[in-house]
Structure formats: C-alpha cells, structure tokens
Amino acid sequence: MTHGSRTGQFRILEVVFAAVILSSTYSVAIFIMEPANNPAIRTSDDMEILAFNVLNHMVQGGTFDRVTTEENWEDGIKIAITRLMPPGTYFNMTIFNATINGPSAMLTPLNTSPITNVQAAEALQAFQRSPEISSSTLTYTTKNGQFLVLRIIVAAAGGVSQ
Amino acid sequence: MRILRKRGAKKGQFVILAAVAMAFVILTLSVQIFSASNINQRVKFESYKEVVETVNSDYQNAFAFVLRDATRKRAAISNESELFTRFNEMSLTDQLADSTYGDKNLIGNATIEFLDSWAKVSKVALAGYGLAIDINTPSIKINYFWNGETANSSATADVAFNVTRIGLTGFKASHALLLEATIDSDDLDEQWAANDNVTNIRLKVTGLNGVAVNDLNLNNFAVYNLNSSAPGVWKASPLLEVVYKGLGIYDLHLAQHPIPPNETRYFLIVISDNSGILLLVSYHP
Numbered sequence: 001m002t003h004g005s006r007t008g009q010f011r012i013l014e015v016v017f018a019a020v021i022l023s024s025t026y027s028v029a030i031f032i033m034e035p036a037n038n039p040a041i042r043t044s045d046d047m048e049i050l051a052f053n054v055l056n057h058m059v060q061g062g063t064f065d066r067v068t069t070e071e072n073w074e075d076g077i078k079i080a081i082t083r084l085m086p087p088g089t090y091f092n093m094t095i096f097n098a099t100i101n102g103p104s105a106m107l108t109p110l111n112t113s114p115i116t117n118v119q120a121a122e123a124l125q126a127f128q129r130s131p132e133i134s135s136s137t138l139t140y141t142t143k144n145g146q147f148l149v150l151r152i153i154v155a156a157a158g159g160v161s162q
Numbered sequence: 163m164r165i166l167r168k169r170g171a172k173k174g175q176f177v178i179l180a181a182v183a184m185a186f187v188i189l190t191l192s193v194q195i196f197s198a199s200n201i202n203q204r205v206k207f208e209s210y211k212e213v214v215e216t217v218n219s220d221y222q223n224a225f226a227f228v229l230r231d232a233t234r235k236r237a238a239i240s241n242e243s244e245l246f247t248r249f250n251e252m253s254l255t256d257q258l259a260d261s262t263y264g265d266k267n268l269i270g271n272a273t274i275e276f277l278d279s280w281a282k283v284s285k286v287a288l289a290g291y292g293l294a295i296d297i298n299t300p301s302i303k304i305n306y307f308w309n310g311e312t313a314n315s316s317a318t319a320d321v322a323f324n325v326t327r328i329g330l331t332g333f334k335a336s337h338a339l340l341l342e343a344t345i346d347s348d349d350l351d352e353q354w355a356a357n358d359n360v361t362n363i364r365l366k367v368t369g370l371n372g373v374a375v376n377d378l379n380l381n382n383f384a385v386y387n388l389n390s391s392a393p394g395v396w397k398a399s400p401l402l403e404v405v406y407k408g409l410g411i412y413d414l415h416l417a418q419h420p421i422p423p424n425e426t427r428y429f430l431i432v433i434s435d436n437s438g439i440l441l442l443v444s445y446h447p
Contacts, residue, residue, distance in 0.1 A: 018181035025185035029192035052212055059216070098283040105286040106280075138216055139287045141223040141280060143438060145231060150263040 027115045047134035051154045054084045054091075055138045064140050064148055067095060067110065081152075082117055088157040090126050092116040098139075098147035107149055130155035210325050213291055214333050214358050217284055224280040225300075227439050228273045229317040232302045233440035235272075240313060245440075246384035246398075246432055277319070292327035305328040306442040309428070313443035314342035319397050340370045341435050343443045346411075350447035354427070360447060363429060364407075374410030377436055383414055386430040396430055 058064065063080060067073050081091055093115040096107035118126045127133060133155040140148045178321035241244055281295040307313065318338045324331040346364035353360045363385065364412040383404055386396035400417040407413060414431070426446075433441040 014175075014177050018177050021178075021181045021185055022188075025188050029188055056212075056216060059219075081208075098280045098287065100282060103282070105283045107286070138288055139220050139284050141220055141227060143223075143227065143230070145224075145227045145276065147280065147283040149283065 038054070047132050047154050047156065049139055050086070050089070051091075051134055051136035051152050052138075054081060054154075055150050055152055057084060059138060059150070060142050064095070064150065065142050065144075066123065067148065074111045074115050078115050078117070081115070085117075087152070090116070090118050090155040090157060091131065091152055092118065092127070093150070094151040096149040096151070098149050105147075107130040110148070115116060126157070127153070127155050130158045188437070210328055210330055213288060213293075214323050214325060214330070217288070217293065217295070217323060218321070218333075218335050220284070220311065221280070221335075222337060224277060225317060225319060226339060226439070228276055228300070229302060229315060229339050230438040230440070231276070232273060232317070233304055233315045234438075236304050237440055237442065239440070245434060259415070273302060290327070291325050294324040294326055296322040296324075298322070301439070306444070309444060309446050311347050311443070311445055312342065312344040313441055314340060315439055315441050316340040316342075338370055340440045341367070341375070341433070341441050343367045343431070343433055344371070345429075345431070345440050345443055345445040346443055347447070350429075350445060354447040360427065360429075361416055363416070363430065363431065365412055365414070366410045367412060367433060367435075368410050374408075375408060375435060376406065378404070378406070378410075378412060378433070380404045382434055383412070384432040384435070385414060385416065386432070388426040388428040388430075399429075 056076075058080060063077065066076070070076065077093065077095075081093060085091055093111075095110045097110045098105045098107050100106075111155070114120065114123075116123065133153065135151065135153045137149065137151045140150060142148060165224065234240075234245075258273040277297050277300055281297060284295060285293050298320040300317070302315075302317045304315050305313055316339060318334050318336070320334065322335075323333040323347045324332075344366045346366070349362075350360060367378060369375050380401060380403060383401060385399045385401060387395045387399045389395050402417040405413040405415065428444060428446045430442060430444045433443070435441075
C-alpha cells in the first residue's frame with residue numbers, strides 16, 4: 001500500500017510537471033509571436049506604414065503650411081508627431097526646402113533644431129539599438145509655392161529610455 | 163512490486179518525454195508561423211500606390227498655387243497685405259479684362275516653369291522609386307468683364323505618373339480648379355427701383371461643376387465704388403456683415419448707404435477664397 005500510494009503520488013507529480021512544461025511552452029510561444037515592447041509594431045513594414053501615415057496625416061491637415069511662419073515651429077511639429085506615434089517609438093524628422101538648381105533640385109534642411117523625441121546624446125544609440133527601423137519621404141507644396149521635402153525616420157524603442 | 167514500480171516510473175518518464183516533445187513541436191511551429199507571417203507582410207506591403215497618390219495630391223497643391231499666383235499677378239497684387247487695399251490705385255482697364263494664359267506670355271511661362279520645378283523636386287525627393295512625371299497642356303483662364311455680372315478664374319491640366327522601378331505606368335489624372343461668382347443683378351435693380359439706393363449685394367459663388375462655395379465670410383470679400391469726382395478710381399465701401407444664405411448665395415450688407423453723391427453705383431467686388439484664388443466681379447444697377 002505504501003509503495004502503491006507513493007507510485008500514485010509520483011504519477012501525479014509527473015503529470016503536474018508535464019503540465020507546467022506545456023503551459024510554460026505556450027507562454028514562450030506567445031512571447032515569440034508578439035514582441036513584448038510594442039504589440040502594435042511587429043515588422044519594419046509596419047514601421048514604414050506608420051511613418052507614411054504620420055506624414056500623410058499631417059500633410060492632409062495642412063500642418064506644414066505654418067512651417068517657418070511661426071516661432072519655434074519645430075516644437076509644434078514635434079508635439080504633433082508625438083501625439084500621432086504609438087508609445088515606445090522613436091522618430092527623427094527633417095524638413096528640406098527644395099530649390100531648383102539647373103536641371104536638378106537642391107535640398108536644404110529647413111529645421112534649425114532637431115524634430116525628434118530622443119535626446120541628442122542618446123539619439124545614435126537609440127536608433128542603432130532599435131530592432132525595427134524604417135523611413136518615409138513625401139513632398140509638399142505650400143500655399144506660398146514653397147517646395148518641402150519631408151523625411152521621417154521611425155524606430156521601435158529598444159534599450160534606451162525616452 | 164519492484165517490477166510494478168519500475169513500470170510506473172517508466173510510464174511517468176514517458177509522460178515527461180511526451181510533454182517535452184510536444185513543447186519542442188509547439189515552439190518550432192510558433193517560430194515557423196511567425197516567420198511565415200512576417201514574410202507574407204513584407205510581400206504584401208508595397209508603398210508605390212501610396213506614393214503615386216500622395217504625389218498626385220501634392221500636384222493638386224502646386225496646381226492651386228499656380229491659379230492663386232496667376233490671379234494675383236493679373237490683379238498686380240504682389241503680397242497678402244495688398245489684398246483688398248490697392249484697387250483704388252488701379253485703372254478700370256487694368257482691373258476688368260478678359261484674359262487667357264497659355265504658354266506664350268509672362269504668367270503662362272511662369273506657370274509652366276513652376277510646374278516643371280515641382281516635377282523636378284518630386285523626382286529628386288522620391289528618386290528611389292524611379293518616378294517619371296509628365297504634365298500636359300496646363301492652362302489658366304481669368305475672366306472678369308466690365309459690368310458683366312459673372313466672372314471666373316479657372317485652371318486645367320493633365321498629369322501622368324510612371325513608377326519606372328516596378329514598371330507601373332499609365333497612372334493619369336486630370337486636374338481642374340474653378341472659382342466663379344455671379345451678382346444677382348435683378349435684386350440690385352429692384353433695390354435701386356424701390357429705394358433709389360442699394361444696401362445689400364447678393365451674389366452666388368460656385369466652384370467646379372457648380373458646387374456651392376460655402377465657407378466664405380467677411381474676410382473673403384471687399385466691395386469698391388467708383389468715385390465720380392475722380393474718374394477711374396475705386397473707393398472701398400466697407401461691409402457691415404456677410405450672410406450666407408445657402409447654395410453658395412451670399413448677402414453682402416454695405417455699411418455705408420445711401421451711397422454718397424460723389425460715388426457712382428458701379429460695384430467692384432473682390433473675392434478671395436480660402437485657398438487664396440482671387441476673383442473680381444463688377445456690376446452697375
């Protein structure tokens with residue numbers, strides 16, 4: 001009886017142990033299929049769509065018509081992008097003024113201060129460590145006939161605090 | 163008993179081994195599913211369509227600027243601050259004319275040059291896509307007639323985009339812009355006949371295909387009278403309010419009436435829509 005009950009207890013323990021292995025496997029599998037840092041962003045394609053959508057949304061809203069006409073316009077655009085971005089995403093935007101130079105066009109950066117949500121000291125590290133990084137470019141003609149080229153780089157956060 | 167214990171222990175080991183094997187299968191499958199879905203997404207998303215659509219949308223911006231710029235150049239307004247304030251310096255013939263700008267005059271050339279510049283900038287900015295842009299037959303018409311009730315400013319052009327990198331060719335779009343205003347001359351005539359005075363000018367403002375323009379207010383209009391003591395010189399007639407009546411119809415209530423005796427009843431109405439396109443219309447009741 002004693003040996004039989006011990007055997008039964010071991011069997012129960014073995015089944016429990018097997019159940020623990022299976023449930024932990026499921027947990028790991030789910031973790032693999034969905035990155036823990038941001039469930040909304042999974043691939044660089046998603047990042048590219050995100051970057052494109054952010055630019056397109058701002059263009060449709062006429063945000064860039066106020067570029068250079070307001071003081072600290074870079075800060076206004078930075079706030080607008082921050083609101084559009086999902087949490088855990090870094091961005092860095094550059095606005096170029098395009099002028100015609102002979103048969104081609106010349107692009108000159110228009111923003112004097114960086115339009116980004118990463119501190120300058122951490123910027124390089126933040127974008128280098130990011131598991132997913134992508135960019136998008138659009139052109140926009142303002143109501144004053146100014147040609148702007150908008151370029152944004154977006155990256156999933158990874159390792160550096162915002 | 164020993165044999166039974168050994169058999170029980172072996173069974174327990176088999177359960178654990180089976181669990182480990184299942185865990186291995188689940189992990190392998192999950193990694194494979196993740197990779198497959200990742201590859202599928204990469205194949206699925208190509209941004210060429212979006213790029214062409216946004217370039218086409220930006221062409222509309224450039225096109226609107228061209229008409230805005232041409233109408234202001236025709237009225238000899240060089241900047242925003244001059245709008246609504248400089249007509250008293252202009253002669254009748256300068257203000258009221260019928261003009262068509264193709265590719266053989268200063269404004270027409272400037273228009274084509276601007277659109278060419280836009281195409282160059284787009285190609286440079288989106289060089290990775292191998293974008294080719296072909297703009298066809300851009301034309302601008304600015305019609306305002308002396309004492310003619312109706313005036314319009316319009317522009318048309320076709321554009322074609324090819325994304326040579328992936329062989330996407332033949333994306334074509336037609337663009338057209340129109341701002342038109344018509345004074346209700348019957349209403350003016352009735353006011354004049356009934357009261358020997360005009361207190362209100364009613365006009366209709368429409369866009370392309372007769373669609374009502376419904377977003378104008380006091381800031382979009384200015385009214386001028388001719389000064390009879392100084393022939394050919396317009397004098398601003400302040401507006402009290404602008405009331406939108408629906409279907410593109412606006413009532414412009416004049417602040418000053420009866421009209422002072424030294425001013426004629428020729429009205430010049432300057433309209434600037436919210437995209438900045440300028441329109442001049444005049445009428446004599």
